[in-house]
Structure formats: structure tokens, C-alpha cells
Amino acid sequence: MTPHPLELRRIRKSFSGVKVLKDIDLVLPDKGAILGLVGENGAGKSTLMNVLGGVLPRDSGELLLDGLPYHPAGPVDADRAGIAIIHQELNLFSNMTIAENLYLTGAPGTRLHLLSYRAMNRAARAELARVGLDLNPATRVSELSMGVRQLVEIAKALSREARIVVFDEPTTSLATHEKERLFRLIRELSEKGVSIIYISHALDDVLALCHHVAVLRDGTLVGQSPVREMTKERMIAMMVGRKLDQLFPWVPKRPGEVLLRVDGLGQGSIFRDVSLGLRAGEIVGMFGLMGAGRSELLRAVYGVDPFDAGRVLFRGAPVRRPEPSWWVEHGVAYITENRREEGLLMPKTVKENLVLANLRRLRRTLGAVDTRREERESEEAIGRLRIKTYDKARQAVRMLSGGNQQKVVIGKWLVTRPTVFLVDEPTRGVDVGAKFEIYSHLNALAGEGSAVLFVSSEMEELMGVCDRILVLSRGRLAGELARPEFDQHRLLELAIGGHDARSVA
Amino acid sequence: MSVDRAERTGEAAAEPAPAAPEQARPRPEGPARAGPGGSGGFRRWFEVHVASSVERVSMLAFAVFLLGSILFVPKFANPVNLGNMLVQCTDLIILACGMTFVFMNGGIDFSVTAVLALGSVTGAAVMQHGGGSPASVAEAIAAMLGIGLGIGALNGLMVTRLRMPSFIATMASQLIFSGAALWWTQSSTIGGIPRSFLAIGRGRVLGVEVPILVMVAVVAACAGLLHRTVFGRCVFAVGTNHRTSRISGIPVRRTIFQLFILCGGLAAVAAIVMTARSGAGMPGLGKSMLMDIVGAVVIGGTAVTGGKGSILGTATGAALIIALNNSLNLLGIEWYVINALKGGMITLVALLGVVQAKGDV
Numbered sequence: 001m002t003p004h005p006l007e008l009r010r011i012r013k014s015f016s017g018v019k020v021l022k023d024i025d026l027v028l029p030d031k032g033a034i035l036g037l038v039g040e041n042g043a044g045k046s047t048l049m050n051v052l053g054g055v056l057p058r059d060s061g062e063l064l065l066d067g068l069p070y071h072p073a074g075p076v077d078a079d080r081a082g083i084a085i086i087h088q089e090l091n092l093f094s095n096m097t098i099a100e101n102l103y104l105t106g107a108p109g110t111r112l113h114l115l116s117y118r119a120m121n122r123a124a125r126a127e128l129a130r131v132g133l134d135l136n137p138a139t140r141v142s143e144l145s146m147g148v149r150q151l152v153e154i155a156k157a158l159s160r161e162a163r164i165v166v167f168d169e170p171t172t173s174l175a176t177h178e179k180e181r182l183f184r185l186i187r188e189l190s191e192k193g194v195s196i197i198y199i200s201h202a203l204d205d206v207l208a209l210c211h212h213v214a215v216l217r218d219g220t221l222v223g224q225s226p227v228r229e230m231t232k233e234r235m236i237a238m239m240v241g242r243k244l245d246q247l248f249p250w251v252p253k254r255p256g257e258v259l260l261r262v263d264g265l266g267q268g269s270i271f272r273d274v275s276l277g278l279r280a281g282e283i284v285g286m287f288g289l290m291g292a293g294r295s296e297l298l299r300a301v302y303g304v305d306p307f308d309a310g311r312v313l314f315r316g317a318p319v320r321r322p323e324p325s326w327w328v329e330h331g332v333a334y335i336t337e338n339r340r341e342e343g344l345l346m347p348k349t350v351k352e353n354l355v356l357a358n359l360r361r362l363r364r365t366l367g368a369v370d371t372r373r374e375e376r377e378s379e380e381a382i383g384r385l386r387i388k389t390y391d392k393a394r395q396a397v398r399m400l401s402g403g404n405q406q407k408v409v410i411g412k413w414l415v416t417r418p419t420v421f422l423v424d425e426p427t428r429g430v431d432v433g434a435k436f437e438i439y440s441h442l443n444a445l446a447g448e449g450s451a452v453l454f455v456s457s458e459m460e461e462l463m464g465v466c467d468r469i470l471v472l473s474r475g476r477l478a479g480e481l482a483r484p485e486f487d488q489h490r491l492l493e494l495a496i497g498g499h500d501a502r503s504v505a
Numbered sequence: 506m507s508v509d510r511a512e513r514t515g516e517a518a519a520e521p522a523p524a525a526p527e528q529a530r531p532r533p534e535g536p537a538r539a540g541p542g543g544s545g546g547f548r549r550w551f552e553v554h555v556a557s558s559v560e561r562v563s564m565l566a567f568a569v570f571l572l573g574s575i576l577f578v579p580k581f582a583n584p585v586n587l588g589n590m591l592v593q594c595t596d597l598i599i600l601a602c603g604m605t606f607v608f609m610n611g612g613i614d615f616s617v618t619a620v621l622a623l624g625s626v627t628g629a630a631v632m633q634h635g636g637g638s639p640a641s642v643a644e645a646i647a648a649m650l651g652i653g654l655g656i657g658a659l660n661g662l663m664v665t666r667l668r669m670p671s672f673i674a675t676m677a678s679q680l681i682f683s684g685a686a687l688w689w690t691q692s693s694t695i696g697g698i699p700r701s702f703l704a705i706g707r708g709r710v711l712g713v714e715v716p717i718l719v720m721v722a723v724v725a726a727c728a729g730l731l732h733r734t735v736f737g738r739c740v741f742a743v744g745t746n747h748r749t750s751r752i753s754g755i756p757v758r759r760t761i762f763q764l765f766i767l768c769g770g771l772a773a774v775a776a777i778v779m780t781a782r783s784g785a786g787m788p789g790l791g792k793s794m795l796m797d798i799v800g801a802v803v804i805g806g807t808a809v810t811g812g813k814g815s816i817l818g819t820a821t822g823a824a825l826i827i828a829l830n831n832s833l834n835l836l837g838i839e840w841y842v843i844n845a846l847k848g849g850m851i852t853l854v855a856l857l858g859v860v861q862a863k864g865d866v
Contacts, residue, residue, distance in 0.1 A: 304752060328754025342752050345745045347812065356742060357753040359735050367734040412753065 003067025005031050005195045006052075006164055011061035013047055018390070020047050022219045024061070028164070029212065034186065034196040036206035036227070039216030040239055040403070040431035045199050048216070049166050053085045054078035065164075084157030088169040088429075090149050092141045099124035099137035102156050127155045131185055147178030154185065158194075165189065166197040171205060172428065175290055183209055201431060203232050215239055240433040248464025249440050251447065255467070256280035259315060259451045260332065260420050262301060266309030270296045271475035274310070278420060278451035283442060285466035286455040289495050293475040294455045295337055298422050302327055302334045328357055333413035337424040337455075343409040346398040350389045353397050353408050354378040358415045381411035386437065402429035410438065421445055421452045427461060439465050459488050471495050559857050560806030560818035567825040574832040581832055590831050595720040596779050597823040600794065601801040602727040603771030605819045606764045608802050609731075609744040611811030612664065612671030614765065617772040617798065619682035620656050621791035624649040624776035626686050628702075629695035629786020637699030645702065649780075650773045656682060657769020661762035671765075686788040695786035706781025716778045723774065728816040730767075740764065744811035797826050800847055804854050 006028035013021040021044050028035050039045050050056040052063065054072030063070040065081055072078045078085075092101050099107075099120045109119020117138075124137035131151045141149060150170060157165050167186070171179050186196055186209060200206055206213060207227060214224040215238040222238045260278040265271070271293035278284055288294045300307040303322030312319045314330060327334065336342040344353055355362065355374050362370045378392055385407040389395045397408055406426060413421070421442070427435045442452050442465065456462050462469050463486045471478045471494040478494040481487070574581045581587075600617055607614045628645040635641020656678055663674035708715045731737040739760045742750040751757045779790055805822030807814030826847065833843045 302752070324752050325754045325756050334752060336752060341746070342748045345742060345749055345812075348741070348745055352738075352741070355738075356750070356755070359738055359755065363735045367736055368729075369733060369735055369738060 002030075003064070004028055005033070005066055006197075007062075007064040007067075008048075008052075009062040009064070011048070011051060011063070012059045013044075013051060013056065014059055020044050020219050021051070021058075024048060024216075024219075024221050026214055026221060026224065028195045028197065031163075031193045031195055032190045033212060034190050034198055034210045035224075036210035036213040037197055037199045037216065038201070038203065038206055038213065038235055038239060040433050043216040043239070043431070044219040045216055046168065049085055049168060049197070049199070052078070052166065053083060079160055082161055082163035083166070084160060084162035084164070085166040086150065086153050086157060086168065086170060088172060090146075090153050092149055092153060094142040095140065097138050097140055098128070098135065098144075098152055101141060101152065102127055102137070102159055127159045128152070130158055131155045132181070145178075146173040147175060147181070150174070150178075150182065151185070158189075162194065164195045164197065166199070168199045169201065169429070170198075171200065171202055179205075201429075203235055203432075206235075207232065236432055239431070248461065249436070249443050250465055251443060253281045253283075253446055253467060255282035256449065257315075260301075260453075261313040261316075262297075262310065263313065264310035265297065265300060265307055265312065267293075267296060267300050267305070267307045269475065271300075271472070272309070274472070274475075274477055276470060276477070278453055280419070280449045280451050281446050282467045283446050283452040283454055283465055285462035285469035286453060286472060287457070287459060287462055287469055287491055287495060288472035290457070291474070292472040292495065294472050295424050297472070298334065298424055298453070298455060299336075302332075302422065304334075328416065329360070331416065331418045332420040333357070333416060333418035333422065335409055335413060335421070335423040335426055337428065339405055339409050343412075344397050344405060347396050350382070350387065350392040350395055350397055350400070350408055351375075351378045354381050354392070354411050354415065357412050361416075377415045378411075381415055384414065385411045385441070387411060403431050403434035406430050406438070407434065410441065414441070418445075419450050421450055422455075423452065424455045425457065426454070427456070427458070435461070459491050463488070463491075558806060559804075559854060560815050560821065562857060563804050563806060563818060563825060563854070564821050567821050567828065570825065570828055570832070574828060578832045578835050580835055586831065586835075590827050592714065592716060592782070593827050593831075594824055595716040596775055596791070597794070597797055597801055597827060598720050598820050599723050599771055599775040599778065600791070600798045601805070601819045601823045602723055602816055603768035603775075604798050604802050605727070605805070605807050605814055605816060606731070606740065606767045607671065608807045608809065609740050609811055609814045610671075610761055610764055611744060611809070612761075612764070613675065613799070614657075614660060614671065614768045614772075615675040615795065616656055616660060616678035616682060617768065617775075618791050618795055619679045619686070620653045620769055620772035621776045621779065621794075622683045622686040622788050623656075624652045624773050625780040625790040626690050626695055626786040626788050627652055628777070628780055629698055632699060632702060633695060633697035637697060637701075639701060642699060642702045646777060649776050650770065653769040653771070653773025653776065654766055655769070657766040657772075658762070660769065661765035664765065665758040665762050683788070683792075690786070690788045692788060694788070696784075698780070698784055698786070703781055703784060706778060706783070716782065719774065719778055723771065724816060724820055727771075731814070731816055736760070736763070741812060744813070746812075796844075796847070797823075797830075800851050801826050803851055806854075806858075808858060809855070 004027050006026075008024055008026040011021055011024040011026075012019070024044075026048070037045055037048075047056065051058045054075045054077050070081055072081065099117070102124050103120055107115055107120040108123045109116035121137045128135055128137060131154050133148065133151055133155070135148070141152065144152065154165070170182060174182065183205075186198070190196055198206065198210055207230065210227050212224060212226050213230045213235065215222045215235060217239055256279055258277040258279050262274060262276050265274045274297055276284070286294050296305065299305045301312055301322065303324055303326070312322055314332070319326070324334070340346060345356065351374070355378055358377065362374055364370045381387070382389065382392055387400075387407045388404050389400060397405055400408065406429070410426065423442070426438055430438065439461070442454065446452055454462065454466055467483055469481050469486065469491065471480070471491060473495050481490060604614060604617065628649040631645040631648050632641045635644060660671070660675050660678055663669045663677070664671050667674075705715055710718060731740060739750070739755050742753070742755055743757050743760045747757050776790065780786060783790070801823035802814075802819050803809060803822070804825060805815065805818030805820070807819060829847060829850075830843060833846065834840075
């Protein structure tokens with residue numbers, strides 16, 4: 001019997017007494033198999049891949065490649081063994097060219113340590129062709145889109161004769177056509193005998209692409225089966241260990257007065273003439289394709305970036321120069337789409353991050369911090385959002401999983417008890433269980449009378465959670481759909497197509 | 506960062522690519538440092554409690570050095586010598602406390618020596634002009650504080666409104682204002698300082714010398730401000746990440762502005778104490794102190810990049826530097842060798858900071 005291309009036996013890994021991987025038995029059954037690996041954030045997927053890739057040593061257990069023991073002492077060993085990992089945040093140097101990135105560790109045609117750019121570029125062209133790219137290898141990576149960069153990363157992997165390629169959340173920054181191109185490539189690789197491990201939160205994609213699916217939960221492999229025996233519901237149930245009756249909680253609401261209004265707002269050529277109104281007690285979605293200007297709109301409203309036309313009104317009164325500190329004072333919260341650089345203080349602790357937006361309310365005499373209230377509020381936020389941290393006063397948020405980090409950002413704003421919540425992609429990089437929790441919290445906020453503006457690229461979640469959806473297309477409001485009218489095709493049509501620039505309130 | 510923005514502005518997506526090598530590094534879900542138990546218990550305890558904090562290493566080093574000096578350096582333990590050191594500490598600590606605040610935002614303030622110089626000569630001139638009357642003393646103190654706060658405000662404006670790097674802005678202030686002091690006095694000192702003012706430098710209250718009381722008050726006030734007030738929390742946040750702080754509603758520009766005012770103001774306090782002790786307005790006051798001030802702050806554990814720091818650490822760093830100066834001097838080592846040693850120590854501390862930062866990842 002031919003040995004499996006990859007086999008993991010009873011892999012264990014702990015960090016300071018915390019068991020992160022518990023007796024994992026995982027198998028890539030045949031050459032060319034595509035194995036989907038799913039699990040909540042914090043389930044251990046990244047750790048497992050780090051063990052495979054030689055980045056982390058395992059505590060016990062065996063790794064077998066084609067039946068032979070595999071003990072990587074570092075990533076170099078993994079590379080030599082033919083294992084390539086394509087991370088979510090790509091490992092490319094944006095200031096170097098494609099060819100330079102491909103041949104970081106050694107280029108063809110090098111003599112006496114002197115590089116031959118001609119030989120390098122020529123070889124690079126061939127590698128790029130393998131992934132279907134027809135580009136000048138002397139192009140700087142900084143000029144490439146995320147989708148193309150990912151293909152370059154794959155070309156790099158292939159040039160190192162990878163036999164197993166691991167994709168870690170490859171589609172979060174891809175446009176639809178790029179995703180399809182990626183899938184085509186993965187299927188080609190599979191046919192050529194390259195085995196694939198595909199990690200993703202996009203369960204539909206996993207079902208569509210993979211031959212087998214393995215589910216991790218809390219460091220344990222809950223199950224592995226061929227894809228035809230898997231359904232989305234089953235995957236979710238295995239991932240969270242309980243049945244989610246609904247993926248998206250929604251309750252009918254009665255919206256009240258308009259809390260936040262935007263009138264003819266414009267910013268250069270990025271967005272123009274955008275008008276909308278947010279009423280108390282409603283969840284308004286904003287859909288659009290990449291580049292539509294949604295995030296830029298939110299940033300302009302919040303005062304992070306300037307706008308050059310139109311105005312913003314809060315509770316009927318125009319806001320002269322919107323500034324984040326003003327909004328925070330008046331109970332308007334903004335969750336950015338970039339939590340690492342704009343939502344969190346990464347090296348600081350969970351507790352420090354949770355109280356960040358509420359500092360002014362923690363002031364006692366002489367400006368001293370009300371430490372008791374600080375403790376109480378941060379503890380409350382952790383409980384309400386079920387943030388997983390071993391010590392909120394000691395653990396830096398950069399150690400938390402993506403989903404937990406996002407919860408910290410949300411928690412930070414929840415303690416300020418906002419009446420208006422502007423959220424930009426709140427569930428990006430967040431696992432299914434946490435997503436549901438986040439939707440529930442948004443619902444609860446709306447139930448208490450807050451207004452929520454929910455910007456997202458995921459039609460499904462918008463249709464599931466929102467009361468109405470605005471569509472932004474190339475900087476203009478293309479239309480609005482009320483809940484009874486929700487339809488994926490219509491949304492996409494509006495997002496791609498023309499501008500039906502009615503103002504929506 | 507949304508892809509559309511990167512494509513549109515043609516920005517090199519510095520965020521995904523260089524961040525990536527760090528992503529490849531293990532991101533342990535648990536603490537990076539060792540937990541309880543296991544072999545090498547002392548080593549682990551050391552790692553967790555001592556090496557993890559530059560500040561604590563400095564305290565340890567200071568204790569060791571002090572002990573060593575007391576035991577092995579002749580005349581070190583002499584009460585007169587110890588008294589001298591304590592007095593020298595007061596100047597350095599007051600200045601270093603102010604500098605700590607600026608460092609918390611990853612900046613630096615070169616103009617503190619200019620505040621010393623200009624403050625000193627201005628105060629002396631005011632008192633001399635007023636014939637040494639109590640009113641003139643009060644005016645002089647007000648003027649000196651005004652100079653410190655004014656130069657601090659100017660620095661703050663340059664950094665926050667003109668967006669100049671603090672390095673450049675404060676260097677400009679330093680050149681302008683110490684130049685002004687030198688030009689105005691033609692490099693000569695100004696005398697005529699009344700007894701009442703000198704008391705600040707040489708008097709005693711309840712048996713303790715006034716400068717020491719001032720130093721203790723400054724340290725207590727600064728520590729309280731940085732570690733226990735909302736303002737202090739803002740300082741830590743702003744020093745860590747401007748963008749996150751701003752979006753979370755923290756007044757970033759105002760906070761930075763206030764940091765420079767604090768630094769200038771405390772430099773003025775130091776000017777008052779130092780002028781009172783020296784007995785004359787000196788345009789060269791504290792001219793060579795900058796290295797010791799920066800050294801004290803860095804050795805005390807305040808990260809040069811901002812976001813991390815401690816007043817107590819700074820005080821320890823200052824004490825260590827003074828002890829070093831004093832003890833090695835008593836041993837007959839030349840000043841340039843002492844400087845080299847100080848430089849070496851600062852380098853070691855920087856290395857320790859790097860090692861510690863790696864462990865945090």
C-alpha cells in the first residue's frame with residue numbers, strides 16, 4: 001500500500017501548561033488530495049501548521065512524509081522536505097521585484113555569488129507561467145494586487161518543488177474572479193500530484209473545493225471525512241460543538257428617530273454625493289465591492305480623514321468638524337476594518353485595550369483613574385463577549401486569536417455604551433461561533449435603541465442580520481434594499497452596475 | 506487595510522509584506538515566558554521577574570553597584586560624599602523625569618539645557634534688577650517657570666502643528682535659546698542673588714535639604730501623573746499607537762503637546778534649584794548634562810520607541826549614573842573612560858530591551 005503523503009500521529013503541543021494540540025491524528029490520504037481544515041479561531045489550526053512547517057517543535061507525536069519520519073528543526077527543513085505554507089499575510093517583500101522574491105535564497109545563473117538578473121528573470125517568467133501569470137518578473141511586488149501577489153507566493157512554493165502546499169485563509173483579500181483563478185490553480189496542482197491543505201472559514205468554498213474535510217475544535221480533531229459525507233451544518237456543529245439553530249439572529253424592530261445623518265458627502269473621486277440616515281434601533285447594512293469607498297466613507301464621517309463636500313448631522317445638528325474624540329464623547333463608536341493598526345494597541349494588555357475608549361469616564365478627582373471601575377468594566381466586557389484570555393491584566397492582545405482580538409475591539413466600544421455603532425467588517429478573520437456572538441451583540445444593541453451601520457463584503461451576513469442594505473458602487477449610492485427585497489443577485493447587480501444615485505434616508 | 510485603498514494610492518503595502526516574516530513566527534496562545542515549575546527554576550524566575558523588565562535589571566544593577574562601591578571604593582561611603590551624590594541626583598532626576606514623558610512618545614527634548622541656561626540667567630537678572638526683594642524673587646521664579654513652559658509649548662507646537670520630528674524641533678529651540686542666553690550675558694554670569702532665593706538650594710526644612718524635598722515631590726508627582734491618572738493612560742496609549750488612540754477618542758495632539766510642556770516645566774524647576782545652589786545665573790548651566798539625562802531615562806527602562814516607561818525606573822537610572830560618575834571618579838578613572846563605560850551600559854540596556862521585546866512576540 002502506498003504510504004500517505006502526510007500523516008500526523010498523536011501530535012501534542014502545549015504552551016506553558018496550556019494544551020493547544022491534543023493527540024491530533026491527521027491524514028492526507030493520497031497524493032493530490034485536497035484536505036480542507038476548518039475550526040474556530042483558537043482551535044489550533046495555525047499551531048498545527050506551524051508544527052508541520054517546522055516553525056514550532058511538537059511536544060510529542062510523529063510526523064510522516066510518504067511514510068518516512070519527518071522531524072523539522074526549522075522552516076528550512078520543511079522547505080527542503082517539500083512543504084510550503086502560504087500564509088494569510090503573504091511572505092513577500094513589497095519593495096523587491098517578483099524575481100527577487102522568488103529567488104530569495106538562491107537564483108539560477110548565479111556565478112561566484114554574483115547574480116545574473118537576466119537568468120533570474122528568465123527563470124522567473126517560466127515559474128510565473130506555471131501559475132498562469134504573464135507578468136514581467138522585474139515588476140515590484142508593491143505594484144501587484146493581493147490576488148496576484150498570492151499567485152506569486154504560490155509560484156515561489158512551486159519553484160521549490162513543494163509536494164504539499166498549505167493555504168491559510170487564502171481568500172479573505174481576494175476579489176471573486178481572483179478566487180476562481182485560485183481555485184482553478186489549486187485543482188490543477190491537485191491533478192499534478194501536489195497535495196493541498198486548505199484552511200478557511202469560508203465553509204462553502206471548502207465544500208466546493210476539497211476532497212476531504214477535517215474539523216478541529218479546542219485542539220482536538222473532531223472528525224475527518226470525505227467531502228461528500230460533509231454538510232455545512234455538520235461542519236458547524238462539529239466546530240462549535242453545539243447546534244446553531246440560526247446562523248444569523250434577526251428580530252423585527254421599530255426604528256426611531258434619525259440619530260446620524262449624512263448629506264451629500266464627498267471625498268475627491270473616492271466617493272461623491274452620499275446621503276444616508278441611521279435611525280435608532282435599526283441595523284443598516286452597507287454592501288459594495290472592493291474599491292467602492294465604504295471604508296473611506298466611514299473614516300470621513302468619523303473624522304479620521306477629511307471630506308470636501310457635504311455635511312454630517314448628529315441628532316439633527318450639523319457637526320462642524322467631525323473628530324473621533326467628539327464622536328466618542330457623544331456616544332458614537334467606530335470599529336475599523338484594520339484592528340491591528342487602528343483598533344488595538346497590540347503590545348498592551350487586554351484590560352488596557354478594553355478601557356481605552358472609555359478613559360474620560362474613569363476620571364476621578366485630580367484626574368486619577370478609577371481603578372475599581374476599570375476592573376469591573378473590563379471584566380464585564382470579557383464576560384459578555386466571552387473573550388478568551390488567561391489574564392486580562394497580563395496578556396498582550398497580540399497573543400490572542402483574531403476572533404478574540406476582534407471581540408476586544410468590540411468590547412472596548414461596548415463599555416462606552418454607544419448610541420450609534422459604525423462597524424467595518426467586524427467578522428473578518430473571525431470563526432463561526434464568534435461571528436454568531438457578534439451578530440447577537442449587534443442585535444442586542446439595536447434592541448436597546450442604538451443605530452448600527454454594518455459595512456461588509458459578505459452578502460450572506462448582511463442579508464441575515466440587517467433591516468435594510470445600502471449598496472455603494474464606485475463611490476456612489478447605487479440603491480437600497482429593504483428586508484423583504486433582499487436578494488443576492490440584486491445586491492451584486494447594484495454593486496457592480498450603475499449608480500442609481502437616489503439619496504436614501 | 507482594504508485592498509482598494511492600497512491599489513488606489515499606490516502605497517507600498519508595507520503592512521502585509523514586512524509583517525509577514527513575523528507572522529511566520531510562532532504565536533503562542535499562552536504566555537511567551539516560562540511558567541512555574543520545570544528545570545532551572547531560578548533561571549525561569551529570573552526571566553519572568555527580572556529580565557522581563559529593564560527597570561528591574563537596573564534596580565538590581567544599582568543595588569549591586571552601590572554595595573560594591575561602598576565596600577571597595579575608598580571614601581565612597583563617606584557621609585559628605587554620599588550627601589554630594591544625593592544633591593547631584595536631585596538635578597538629574599528632576600530633568601530626567603521631564604524627559605521621560607517626552608520619551609514616552611518616542612521623542613526627545615534637546616532644549617532642556619537651553620531652559621536651564623536661559624532660565625538661570627533670566628531669573629538672576631530679574632532678582633538683580635529688583636534689588637533682591639522678596640517680590641523680585643517671586644517674579645524671578647515665575648519668569649523661570651514661564652521660560653520653561655514657554656519653550657516647552659513652542660516645542661509642542663512645532664511637533665504637533667508643524668509636524669516636525671522632535672529631534673529637529675528641540676534641537677532648533679536648543680540652539681536658539683541657549684544662544685540667546687550666551688549672547689545676552691556675553692558668556693558671563695549674573696550675580697546679585699538674594700539669600701531668600703539661595704535658600705532653595707542650600708536651606709533645610711526639618712533637617713532635609715530643600716533640593717531633596719523638591720526632588721521627592723517631583724518624583725511623586727510625576728509617578729502619580731504617569732501611572733495613576735487618565736492623562737498617564739493617554740500617554741501610554743499615544744506612545745504605543747497614534748492611530749488607534751485617535752480613533753478611540755484620545756486627544757493625541759493635545760497629549761503630545763502636554764508632554765513637551767511638562768518637560769520644559771520640569772527643566773525650569775531644575776533651573777531654579779540649580780541656580781539657587783550655584784548662587785549665580787549661569788548661561789552654561791547644565792551644558793553637558795544631556796547625555797546623563799538621556800542615559801538615566803533609557804537605563805530606567807523607558808523604551809526609546811515609546812509606549813513603555815516608568816518614573817521610578819528613571820530615578821533608578823539617574824541614581825545609577827550619578828553613582829557611577831562618583832565612584833569611578835573616586836577610583837581615579839578619567840572622565841572620558843567613565844563616559845565610555847556609560848555608553849557601554851546604555852548599549853547593554855538597549856540590547857536587553859531588544860531581547861525582552863523578542864520574548865514578547
